[in-house]
Amino acid sequence: MLESIIASPEVVHYVCKRFGIHMSKKLGQNFLIKRGVVDEIVHAADLNAGEPVLEIGPGIGTLTQGLAQSGADVTAIELDRRLLEVLDTTLAAYDNVRIIHGDVLKLDVPDIMNHKQFKVVANLPYYITTPIIMSLLESRLPIERMVMMVQREVALRMVAKPGTKDYGALSVAVQYYTEPDIVMDVPPKAFLPAPSVTSAVIRCVLRKEPPVDVVDEKLFFRVVKAGFEQRRKTFSNTMKTTGLSKEEIEMILEKANIDGQRRGETFSLQEFADVANAWHSIK
Incomplete structure (x- = not known):
């Protein structure tokens, strides 16, 4: 055997x-x-x-x-x-x-x-x-x-x-x-x-290096989690689960040049990184 x-x-x-x-x-x-x-x-x-x-x-x-x-x-x-x-x-x-x-x-x-x-x-x-x-x-x-x-x-x-x-x-x-x-x-x-x-x-x-530049990895994955938390909702709405105010969310999305009426499931890795990096910059 x-x-x-x-x-x-x-x-x-x-x-x-x-x-x-x-x-x-x-x-x-x-x-x-x-x-x-x-x-x-x-x-x-x-x-x-x-x-x-x-x-x-x-x-x-x-x-x-x-x-x-x-x-x-x-x-x-x-x-x-x-x-x-x-x-x-x-x-x-x-x-x-x-x-x-x-x-x-x-x-x-x-x-x-x-x-x-x-x-x-x-x-x-x-x-x-x-x-x-x-x-x-x-x-x-x-x-x-x-x-x-x-x-x-x-x-x-x-x-x-x-x-x-x-x-x-x-x-x-x-x-x-x-x-x-x-x-x-x-x-x-x-x-x-x-x-x-x-x-x-x-x-x-x-990978030897991630495909996108991320300032704060934990923040990046926090944004990703929020983006898919409620798939049918707009990204602006799902971001509210992070505890951010409406004004803060608007400021972050404007800085990242992201349309908050899109759904998170349409975001590329780069776009998730842009949001996370924008959030980090206003903290």
């Missing part, structure tokens, strides 16, 4: 039966059973021998095996204690894999990765996709790129452009920190058990 391709229906069924594993809906566990998808993810990660890579949620090792075979130095964080024994068995042939039990949102990731630059690869549980992505980005970790399996509708939101129905606060945040692109769609039949939705592999290459 150790030399078998783990990402196959037969092996996944065998491993689950042998170890009495029942996939947890609570933890969003869906194991890959298509080796071709694993290969595409590994290719998108562009891994080199000895390069540090962090995998979030290895499950029974279906994707981990592909990462290990690239020669990369794999650190896999698994929340489900039941799977630790499984991973010790399925990945026993690979001495370049380290399994750590814990919650990636609570662990000291820089310390775990020896304070070196690394890549992130993950088949993320749908229920916690956005918190994990935002935690990795906002923590300013030395990440070079992230290649993640997510729900397709989330991937579309991450790459969405202003004025489209998918464009939102997540779009702005991801595009502020990274250059994202969708690598491929993945049908439900590529997983066991099959989820009820289509997935997508998204690649996010971290």
